[in-house]
Amino acid sequence: MTTAADKKNREWLITGPSLIWLLLFFVIPTLIVFAIAFKPSTPFGGIGAGWTLTTLFDLSNPNYPAIIWRTVWISLVSTIICLLLAVPCGYCIARARRRSRNILLMLVIVPFWTNFLIRIFAWKVLLHPEGLLKQALVFLHLCSPDATLLYNSAAVLLVIIYTYLPFAILPIYAAAEKFDYSLIEASRDLGATRFRSFTHVFLPGISRGVWTAALMVFIPALGAYVIPDIVGGPAGEMIGNKIAQRTFVDRNLPHASALAALLTLAVMIPLMITLVRNRLPETDHRKKGKRIVE
Amino acid sequence: MKRSRVPFFTTITVLVFFYLPLIVLSINSFNDSRYGGPWKGFTFRWYVRLFHDPQIWHALKNTLLIAVSATLVSMMIGTLAAFALHRYRSRLQMVHYGMIYSPLIVPDILMGMSLLLFFVALKVKLGLFTIFIAHVTFCLSYVTMVVLSRLQDFDFSLIEAAQDLGANGWTAFRRILLPLIMPGIAAGGLLAFTLSLDDFVITFFVSGPGSTTLPIHIYSMMKHGAPAVINALSVILLLITFVLVSASRTMREKTE
Numbered sequence: 137m138t139t140a141a142d143k144k145n146r147e148w149l150i151t152g153p154s155l156i157w158l159l160l161f162f163v164i165p166t167l168i169v170f171a172i173a174f175k176p177s178t179p180f181g182g183i184g185a186g187w188t189l190t191t192l193f194d195l196s197n198p199n200y201p202a203i204i205w206r207t208v209w210i211s212l213v214s215t216i217i218c219l220l221l222a223v224p225c226g227y228c229i230a231r232a233r234r235r236s237r238n239i240l241l242m243l244v245i246v247p248f249w250t251n252f253l254i255r256i257f258a259w260k261v262l263l264h265p266e267g268l269l270k271q272a273l274v275f276l277h278l279c280s281p282d283a284t285l286l287y288n289s290a291a292v293l294l295v296i297i298y299t300y301l302p303f304a305i306l307p308i309y310a311a312a313e314k315f316d317y318s319l320i321e322a323s324r325d326l327g328a329t330r331f332r333s334f335t336h337v338f339l340p341g342i343s344r345g346v347w348t349a350a351l352m353v354f355i356p357a358l359g360a361y362v363i364p365d366i367v368g369g370p371a372g373e374m375i376g377n378k379i380a381q382r383t384f385v386d387r388n389l390p391h392a393s394a395l396a397a398l399l400t401l402a403v404m405i406p407l408m409i410t411l412v413r414n415r416l417p418e419t420d421h422r423k424k425g426k427r428i429v430e
Numbered sequence: 431m432k433r434s435r436v437p438f439f440t441t442i443t444v445l446v447f448f449y450l451p452l453i454v455l456s457i458n459s460f461n462d463s464r465y466g467g468p469w470k471g472f473t474f475r476w477y478v479r480l481f482h483d484p485q486i487w488h489a490l491k492n493t494l495l496i497a498v499s500a501t502l503v504s505m506m507i508g509t510l511a512a513f514a515l516h517r518y519r520s521r522l523q524m525v526h527y528g529m530i531y532s533p534l535i536v537p538d539i540l541m542g543m544s545l546l547l548f549f550v551a552l553k554v555k556l557g558l559f560t561i562f563i564a565h566v567t568f569c570l571s572y573v574t575m576v577v578l579s580r581l582q583d584f585d586f587s588l589i590e591a592a593q594d595l596g597a598n599g600w601t602a603f604r605r606i607l608l609p610l611i612m613p614g615i616a617a618g619g620l621l622a623f624t625l626s627l628d629d630f631v632i633t634f635f636v637s638g639p640g641s642t643t644l645p646i647h648i649y650s651m652m653k654h655g656a657p658a659v660i661n662a663l664s665v666i667l668l669l670i671t672f673v674l675v676s677a678s679r680t681m682r683e684k685t686e
Contacts, residue, residue, distance in 0.1 A: 153511070155526055163529065168548055244448075250667070251628050
């Protein structure tokens with residue numbers, strides 16, 4: 137039999153590697169971001185000595201409110217559109233027959249695994265003034281030959297939806313697959329309309345999946361950087377672009393840190409809510425396994 | 431009872447939306463026009479040029495070196511972490527779970543930025559080593575989650591049976607548990623490998639001169655011309671993705 141102290145030692149032994157790794161390369165770096173936001177910058181792109189609040193005051197730069205507002209609305213609208221598309225898709229895949237379900241799942245997973253830059257590039261090619269989409273729209277008289285489809289907020293929104301939609305479909309599918317559809321039949325038998333049984337029975341039943349899907353779109357969208365960089369241009373800039381510009385172009389690391397700290401705080405709120413909601417489930421085998429191994 | 435047809439049509443529309451850009455890209459990779467405008471005839475020119483570009487091969491070598499090493503290290507640490515989270519239920523594990531979970535959600539740019547500042551503060555030279563550290567950091571959480579979900583489905587009465595038949599704890603672990611969850615560890619490793627191959631944002635922040643990876647090279651090609659060559663490269667990467675996805679699906683079906 138093992139003693140309590142032995143057990144504790146063994147727990148530390150297998151927890152140690154990941155705990156130390158993440159402490160060193162995830163927690164401490166995140167804290168450093170907050171610390172450097174209070175440091176002065178040096179003209180040579182370094183970090184000065186002492187502490188200051190000037191970097192924070194620099195955030196009141198008149199360009200920033202517009203960029204922050206754009207970041208928030210693009211993230212919110214893309215999340216809503218992704219959910220509107222992902223709920224019917226998740227339902228359809230979950231209700232399909234086994235063979236077609238596997239094919240549909242595979243078709244959703246392939247874009248999910250495809251290189252991120254390539255997917256953005258594919259849209260740049262389509263939206264390009266000489267690209268297929270632009271020419272098709274002009275041919276159908278839906279846009280004028282000198283309209284630009286690239287380099288605006290709408291292009292950023294479109295590509296964010298394209299990029300993160302698979303991330304929204306998969307958790308909703310996972311929840312829809314476990315849903316007990318006899319509940320819908322029961323509600324219809326009791327006189328609910330199709331729409332009412334959808335909103336009052338199905339949606340509450342898959343709420344956990346919907347919640348995860350919303351986060352899977354909203355948080356990466358808040359931190360989007362490559363998408364606005366490639367298809368957004370100056371009219372579609374988001375906070376991520378400003379962080380990268382301060383880091384690579386102006387080499388003002390304290391300023392970049394202050395922006396990153398702001399973004400971290402914005403991300404923390406939904407993250408904390410999920411952590412509380414999706415706590416590790418206690419399963420039966422777990423308890424059993426624990427008893428056996430000890 | 432008649433079901434609504436809205437979900438079916440939405441799914442079809444979404445799939446067209448997913449694949450149309452990729453199909454246009456693939457067709458354009460054989461187009462003899464430099465900027466992918468109207469069709470100007472069939473060519474393999476861009477593929478030939480791609481294979482003769484020494485920078486691509488150099489970037490590919492770096493990418494694979496990092497992907498293989500980061501996958502192996504994150505598989506080892508991640509599997510241990512999953513065992514710890516599965517077996518113990520203490521305050522330490524709650525903190526541990528929070529630390530494993532957060533990198534999955536934090537946007538890439540924040541992870542890249544914070545690691546860059548960390549390396550700058552410690553005066554570590556940016557290069558392949560810093561990219562390796564960054565990749566292990568984000569792959570670790572994914573491996574842990576995949577292995578953990580496999581452990582939650584594991585039937586622990588098998589261990590009990592082995593012990594009743596005289597196996598000690600270590601033997602039961604090595605001969606029963608490990609072989610049965612190996613597909614889970616492999617699936618986690620495959621996910622880590624793909625994520626590492628694909629990562630651009632975090633790598634971009636922590637890379638230094640001479641440590642160009644394939645995504646960084648693709649990005650600079652996107653920024654500075656050569657669109658037709660990227661089309662050709664994209665088609666090759668798409669084919670690799672198809673093979674990897676099929677492999678992981680087969681692996682999953684075998685274990686189910």
